[in-house]
Amino acid sequence: MTRVAVIGAGHNGLVCAIHLAAHGLDVTLLEHGDEPGGATxxxxxxxxxxxxxxxxxxxxxxxxxxxxxxxxxxxxxxxxxxxxxxxxxxxxxxxxxxDLDATVDSLGPSGAAWAGAMSRLLPIADPLVRSVLSPLPPVAPAARVAAGLGPELVEWTRRMLGSAEALGLDLFEGDRRATAWLSGSAQHSGLPPTATVSGAFGMLLQLLGHSHGWPIPRGGMGELTGALVRRAEREGVTLRCGAPVDQILVRGGRTVGVRIASGDELPADAVVSTVTAGVLHRLLPSGALNDRLQRRLRIWRYxxxxxxxxxxxxxxxxxxxxxxxxxxxxxxxxxxxxxxxxxxxxxxxxxxxxxxxxxxxxxxxxxxxxxxxxxxxxxxxxxxxxxxxxxxxxxxxxxxxxxxxxxxxxxxxxxxxxxxxxxxxxxxxxxxxxDLGGGSYELDQQLVFRPMPEMVRYRAPLKGLYVAGASTHPGGAVHGMSGRGAAHALLRDRHLRPWRAPRG
Ligand SMILES: Cc1cc2nc3c(=O)[nH]c(=O)nc-3n(C[C@H](O)[C@H](O)[C@H](O)COP(=O)(O)OP(=O)(O)OC[C@H]3O[C@@H](n4cnc5c(N)ncnc54)[C@H](O)[C@@H]3O)c2cc1C
Incomplete structure (x- = not known):
């Protein structure tokens, strides 16, 4: 049976482990802390x-x-x-x-501009979110976004690439209070509202407020982790807390397992790292990746x-x-x-x-x-x-x-x-x-540069190593997309067909 070591029991590690175990792989999830969940x-x-x-x-x-x-x-x-x-x-x-109408009322004189923007963006909210979250390149959802926006595509792309401040002042015709309201949401990305692409973050979050809401789990975020852990245990994942990995073991040009800080070694046919780029750099023995790629991880900016x-x-x-x-x-x-x-x-x-x-x-x-x-x-x-x-x-x-x-x-x-x-x-x-995003969201750390073109499809350029977590596309927040992406990459490499349909 294929043995996999997954590093980090945040939600991405849990999502990844669930997929792998559900396909019959022998999965051990190793967590630094005393309990699972990470930032959740x-x-x-x-x-x-x-x-x-x-x-x-x-x-x-x-x-x-x-x-x-x-x-x-x-x-x-x-x-x-x-x-x-x-x-x-x-x-x-x-x-x-x-409710959109209540928001339009609250915005007063800028309400009509918001209603106009939402009449364009709300109908394409789902493909827009999928374009942002899906593995690159997100061809199908991006085509639906382009078709939905038609001739306005260029204008909306320009706005999203700019700062939240510029987007707000443009959309609300100079209304600084409505712009502050929009820009406040860009804070969740860690980017200042004056930074390039902070407009996209502010706008996307506000749009989600209408299309999907900003839900909270009754009982606290730990309830989401609890549900993931129960599911992982049902699929047969072995969870080990208080087991910080201090090295990914590499022999003969491929990963062969991990070493835990206690000195124990866990042999594995594949390793999935869900930790941030800077930590992954420390876990890899020198020479595991070429100098340019090691340096890219080392200089990852927070x-x-x-x-x-x-x-x-x-x-x-x-x-x-x-x-x-x-x-x-x-x-x-x-x-x-x-x-x-x-x-x-x-x-x-x-x-x-x-x-x-x-x-x-x-x-x-x-x-x-x-x-x-x-x-x-x-x-x-x-x-x-x-x-x-x-x-x-x-x-x-x-x-x-x-x-x-x-x-x-x-x-x-x-x-x-x-x-x-x-x-x-x-x-x-x-x-x-x-850093709440797992690394700055400035443009040079986005898309294929998150964390580097060689890892963007969740495989590392080292046989047997897969990557997920907030430093990989599509970045931070609780969406599990990179955990799932790494699991899919690994399963495909093992000639297993990942499931996509909902399962209980
Ligand atoms: C203050 C704050 C507020 C946030 N607010 C929101 C919000 O409201 N909404 C939202 O969607 N997102 C929010 N985020 C971002 C979101 O929480 C994270 O992007 C997301 O949870 C990251 O999930 P992950 O599984 O990739 O990593 P993490 O949850 O960080 O999990 C990584 C795990 O790896 C473990 N680990 C680290 N090193 C090792 C090692 N060597 N060996 C073994 N295990 C290791 C860690 O202990 C951790 O459990 C917030 C983040 C912060 C910090």
Whole structure:
């Protein structure tokens, strides 16, 4: 029986292992941490009874991804009706609702422009998402997108390639508040709203808000991992936690297994790495790849790191803006200039005075997250990977920012816990510098350059080695596409036909 070692039990490792084991391969999934899930975990962090998502929290890509949908996982999804709100200091807000008409109303004078854009993009949302997620080149979905947009294809391509700021100002005819609302969503990519291609990230996320929603699993992100683990165990995967791989074993020009930090060696006919490019570089013995390819992994660039603050609250956040009081996600960035300046400060290596924040109010929709009447709050702001301020000082800046848009916030706090980019990397070495995307999304690290043309179809140029995870196309977020892609590549090399149809 073919033996496969899969490195990393994040969701990509789990998805990959499920496919391989379902085809009769003997799969061992090796995980550095004490529990599986990687960036898809939740648990207590502040007070007993309060459940916090440690990293990923809102997963539109899970809802849209063919790789996750076909697994039909046993998860109770909550689909928030008010997806996101972007408040301003004067107590107003613009909200992204699941419902398009409600969003158009919220945008006021820029509503018509949004309705016009959505009349073009919503009908092609599914092929558009598939074009972004599918293995390269995504010929069939891209052809459907082109056919759907017709003569507007060139114009939309130009807009998406630009910055979120440029896209917003163009679409909303100079309305800076509507542009801030759109640009706030680009923060999820780690790119500043002024960066090339941040427009595509902002737009895609907002579009998903209407087409698929930004769902959350009832009980916390750990529930998604739990469902993946149960499925993996049913298929016969052996999961070993507390088993960090410290070397991929290579003999005679092919992989022959892995060595675990304890010194144990696990022989394998094939190895799938789901860890980030920088870690893969360290796991490969010198000479395993040629110098140019080793260097490409070594110089893989990481972006800013989210600095996380989790709160236990005695009551919901007293946002001045009423739409923010109902929203699952709140993007706190103030006026457009302030939002962009915060992102650029972090990119330059400075902790912003007024960090731009992604805020999650899961407990408004999921009563299992906190004791009766009380609430959790999930907050992060992008900071340099190695900030020159201590954790408490950064947490104070974040809290002051919340207080500006929700006066009286401090009085609702029962407890708070911080998670710096360094701690994020200590828990999960694949999140280098805390970078949520597994490497910067600047254009030179996208598409065939993620992480390099030689690995873009999930096979490495070393016999028996396959790659997946956030440093491979299509990048970070919880969609499982690269885990599935690596499994498919391996199965095809073994002359096995991967299944695609939904299975229970
Ligand atoms: C703060 C934060 C917020 C985020 N928010 C969202 C969100 O709201 N929505 C969304 O879709 N995405 C979000 N993301 C991104 C998303 O969580 C990740 O892109 C995705 O989970 C990556 O999955 P993965 O399986 O590729 O890698 P990971 O989940 O990182 O898993 C890699 C695994 O490999 C293990 N590992 C590392 N080194 C070794 C080794 N040597 N040996 C064995 N195991 C090893 C790690 O411990 C880890 O378990 C967020 C990320 C962060 C950090």
């Amino acid at each position: 975990r939740s648990g207590e962090a502040t007070l007993p009874g309060f459940v916090h998502d440690h990293c990923a929290a809102f997963v539109p890509m899970t809802a849209a991804s063919p790789a996750m949908r076909e697994l039909e996982l046993d998860v109770d999804w909550i689909d928030p009706p008010v997806v996101m709100a972007y408040p301003f200091e004067d107590g107003s807000a613009i909200a992204l609702h699941r 972006g800013t790191g989210p600095f996380k603050v989790d709160y236990a609250l005695r009551e919901p956040v007293p946002w001045a803006a009423s739409e923010a009081r109902r929203a699952a996600v709140v993007h706190v960035g103030g006026e457009l200039e302030e939002l962009s300046a915060a992102a650029e400060d972090s990119n330059r290596g400075e902790v912003p005075q007024r960090p731009a924040l992604v805020v999650g109010q899961q407990s408004l929709l999921d009563r299992t997250r906190a004791p009766d009447g009380q609430h959790t709050l999930y907050v992060y702001g992008h900071v340099p990977s190695h900030p020159d301020l201590d954790d408490e000082a950064i947490a104070e800046r974040i809290q002051a920012q919340l207080e500006r848009f929700a006066p009286g916030f401090g009085a609702t706090v029962l407890a708070r816990a911080t998670r710096s980019p360094e701690q994020t990397e200590r828990d999960n070495p694949s999140l280098v510098g805390g």
